[in-house]
Amino acid sequence: MTATFDMALIQRGARLRRSPYFDATLRAGCRSYTVYNHMFLPTRYDDLHAEYERLLTGVTVWDVSVERQVEIKGPDAFEFTNLLTPRDLSKCAVGQGKYVIVTADDGGIVNDPVLLRLGENHFWLALADSDVLLWAKGVALNSGLDVELCEPDVSPMQVQGPKSKEVVRRLFGDAVLGLRYYWFLETDLDGIPVVVTRTGWSGEVGYEIYLRDGSRGVELWDRVMDAGADLGIAPTGPSDIRRIEAGILNYGIDMTLDNNPYEVGLGWQVDGDKEGDYIGREALARIAAEGTRRRLAGVEIAGGPLDLNMTRWPVRGEGSGGGGGEQVGVVTSAVWSPRLKRNIGYAMVPVAFAEIGTRLRVATPDGERAASVVRRPFVDPDKEIPKS
Template structure:
């Protein structure tokens, strides 16, 4: 068995409450995300993909740190951080949002959870929004408290995740709607449970509210899921690229604006409420984005793994963009990628080339998502086990 000491961990990077459990269950490699170790390898990534799309996997995503915003002005403050209109967001609801800077660039693309009228969590991608929000609050003139609570999520994802959840919490959990949350306890372990996840599959996130009980929660879920084929796993690069899901710092950063990503639906420039970046985003919308994110199908032999650098995209020998995320999909039997290219070359069907470690390969601009564009898999009602 691999021991934690063999990984050479130090104290500067935090471990999750599930760290020892993931090592016992076969983690073979970690990377760092939000200043915390995240399991990235439980063996064959293709098998992890099939486990996800056929059965269910449990993933340690405690790296999705929470920024908690409370206080009398919490709702107004959260609206100031994002261009998405939150005026109709109910208590118990989740929303995918963008956090933008004064230039309209994206600082993070978290899931926002509303736990109470004046109680919010931003469940983060990989950037320091705690410090950003605290800095904004200094001169905002609003009565808010901003902190990182003791909250560590797990993702339970895959078509059998609903059955595992019913084994844990009873049949009523099937009533939890897509992008809604509820408070729950499991053997006295305090949780927030949401029907969300980073997989484009049916899935749930379980937000542990007591880090001392991480190993107990992990083992309890794995035991309940064993008869249903639940496996330990990691977020699947294959599935998330199939689903066109962003990986912050790869597919977007502070120099990327929502219109380049086709995320106009997350920007309401006509709402009365003000937010950071509103004037800049109005200018960008009026001018039109210079770049656009596209899907690419890359010809050639199956890629041996995801890209670890940005690959140039070329048209007639000139660089017109870059591949941000690429992988071979065993289900689609194609090399698929997300890329940022100049708007002049973003039309579906456009023929380009990609320069990578394989040399140059022909590629074609394609629609994204590559699979299940209507997200029927994730949104569909959950069948009851009883």
């Protein structure tokens, strides 16, 4: 198996779901899909470096309908949703969103959705790849709280890149330009109902358009493409290069149910002055007091360009003679950054190996390479995505 191993996958049967934009992505020449939340997620239309360049300099459109929503409504929706996360939702106004983590009783991360508060007692969680609807229904069972939980007909697309602002201005008017990070507008595009948010998974200027009527996906897609035609708008997959540069984590690999927020650098999500109970509170307080045993460190890996890793690469500490010691952890994500001209990524290692400057050895498919722990995010640390 090489680092460029491409896995040909063929859908069998109608089990995996298609997005409302699916026919448009096929028509646009999408060359590969992955599977996320039981649906197809378009991952590339062009060379990955070309798509990255386009994201950095122009405007790109991603079909991220796979960000399925859990909708929480009912008289106790605020109280229930506030139970699901260590973030203090009393600080989240109607019209505002937040990047949140959903935690289990042991502090493990169930998901890291973007939460939107559409009403006092009306929330959406735009999910990463795990069945949070089942989690929420299980939690609700004996909670004594009166809530309605469902997956509504809502399908986001991302419009990302420096020219995205002009595209959404043309579509939705000047009102959208005033959106602060993580805030949103409920509006429509000639009758196509949408929510427009100032969010994204790119570290660039970006917006998401949440379509509220799945029958109108291709129509919305075409409107967005038309609005950006003279700006060179194009569909792409989410850019793993750009999100790693920005220090953004990918649920399912950089963090899972087996990780607590402190070890992956999301300790800031645990709101110290949050009042009332939430799931995981006790475990997280204990972990915070005791400290974590391992940490997701930023790493630079020496040598020429590596393709995005397809498996977890073993990591060893550097032995006293410059050789490698025992395996101490794994690289979760790693990729070549064209503008940094370095291989960057994350490694889950014991805290003793997570200090800036620690030297490591990484077993890549092309052989072992030297690596060192560096600060993340890797690009524009001052422009890090706001934590609000």
